[in-house]
Amino acid sequence: MDVFFSEPLVALRDTVRRFAEREILPRAAAIDREDRFPRDLYKAMAELGLFAVALPEAAGGAGLGALGACVAMEEIARCSAAVGNAFAIPVEAALFLSEHGNARQRALIPGILAGDIIPATAVTEPDHGSDVAGLRTTARREGEGWVLNGTKAWVTLGGVVDALMVFARTGAEGQGHRAMSCFLLDGASPGLIRGKTEDLLGMHGLEDCQITLDGVRAPLDALVGPENGAFKMAMGNFNFSRLMMSAMALGIAQAGFEDAVAYARSRKQFGGPILNFQAVQFMVADMSTEIAASRLLVHHAARLCDAGLPIAKEAAQAKLFTTDMATRNVSNALQIHGGNGYSREYRVERLFRDVRLAQIYEGTNQIQRLIIARQVEKEMA
Missing domain, CATH: 1.10.540.10 (Acyl-CoA dehydrogenase/oxidase, N-terminal domain)
Structure with missing residues (x-):
């Protein structure tokens, strides 16, 4: 490589x-x-x-x-x-x-x-995840500033955040993506209320929590970018973050693959290592091939991004293919471990829990398929 x-x-x-x-x-x-x-x-x-x-x-x-x-x-x-x-x-x-x-x-x-200011982003709401344009958190002009009200869900690093980027509605209800703005809030702002840390299946240690904004006041220059122009900004950020989540899933899959091969070499059954069995060899071969294909797909999209080219389709493809691949192959890695894979004594059990988020985070894989289809439709028009 x-x-x-x-x-x-x-x-x-x-x-x-x-x-x-x-x-x-x-x-x-x-x-x-x-x-x-x-x-x-x-x-x-x-x-x-x-x-x-x-x-x-x-x-x-x-x-x-x-x-x-x-x-x-x-x-x-x-x-x-x-x-x-x-x-x-x-x-x-x-x-x-x-x-x-x-x-x-x-x-x-x-x-x-420098790691001295911990940022976080708050987009998702309890009733609005994939429908980003339908968010209900509001920001209204009042005097020489803004007042924000609403609730944000699944804020990663929300429990320790110092600078929170909040996406809120600044126009009339029903205007959808044309009424979305972004605000940078101090994590210590009065009225910014952090809920309890979510008890998640995996991805532990990230202080993921719900954040309620109860009349949070912010100065006029808390607005990031143009008023009512945050939807396009968010979509661009999602493209980059989907590449990051793809690479994260790739790393998890690589770890599962390495653990599966090491275990299959050392685990003896029927007089020899289970890596000698064709059923296991085929699983290992598929894992190796799909990881290699995913890496090329992720790196291709990243190179397009660095060249300043549109990557909505390519980022969605990388996220869809790589996270599906990682989920499937970590499951196979656990299967190769047999009963031991179900024990927390083995890393693959943690990988199995962690990787499941990859198909949901930064837009579910069902949404990625919609994005890809729409981009293909535009290209073929």
């Missing part, structure tokens, strides 16, 4: 792999078990410069783009999907504020890159 990577990308991959295997992997099971945000690991990733990986050099970043972010994500998620998920959030926030933020908001980027 090195022949397709620049020297900086090879160096990034190798550096992140060493860090993840040395610092993240030994703690991954404890993070899952204790379900507490690993702030020290988060800070360590920042100190390694990982949050700046995709940001252009002109904006203070490493300039390795979406491909660099995907390469780093795969290595981190291979050791802990939850830490990989935490890695994605500041990477995306820095890019979003760099592209859309005003001077005050962009001034927060160095703190985000």
Whole structure:
């Protein structure tokens, strides 16, 4: 694979792999078990410069783009999907504020890159997930500022957030995507109420919670980008985040594959290792092939993104194919472990729980199919 990577990308991959295997992997099971945000690991990733990986050099970043972010994500998620998920959030926030933020908001980027300011994004609501344009959280002008009311669900890092990007309706009800705006709120704002940490199937340690906005006041310059123009901004951000989730699923699948092969080599049945059985060999062969295909699909979409080309279809394809692949193949990895795979003594049990989110996060895979079909229809018109 090195022949397709620049020297900086090879160096990034190798550096992140060493860090993840040395610092993240030994703690991954404890993070899952204790379900507490690993702030020290988060800070360590920042100190390694990982949050700046995709940001252009002109904006203070490493300039390795979406491909660099995907390469780093795969290595981190291979050791802990939850830490990989935490890695994605500041990477995306820095890019979003760099592209859309005003001077005050962009001034927060160095703190985000340093790990001192923890960002989060609040889009989903209890009754609105896939229907982004139907959100009900409102922001109204009052005096020299804004007042926000509503409830946001599934806010990753919501329990520890310092700077919260909230998508809210600023126009009349029924205007849909034409009335959506984005606001950057201080996590300590009066009226910003954090609910209890959600008790999730997997992805533990991310302080995922519901956030209620009860008359939260914000200055006029809390608005990110143009008023009523946030839907297009959100869709662009979703394209990038789908690449990140694809790379996360790829890392989980790679971990499951490695565990399955190692176990099949060591597990003896009927006088030899189970890797000698054709049924297991075929499962391993399919896993290897599908992981390779997914990696090419993710990297292709990332390269298009870095070239400044539209990637709505390609990001959706990468997310759909890779997350379906990872879910299926981690299940097969658990099957190869037999009864031991059902025990928390083996990593594959955690991988099995963590990977399930991949088909839901950043737009369900049913929504990805709709996006792909609509893009194909446009191309063929």
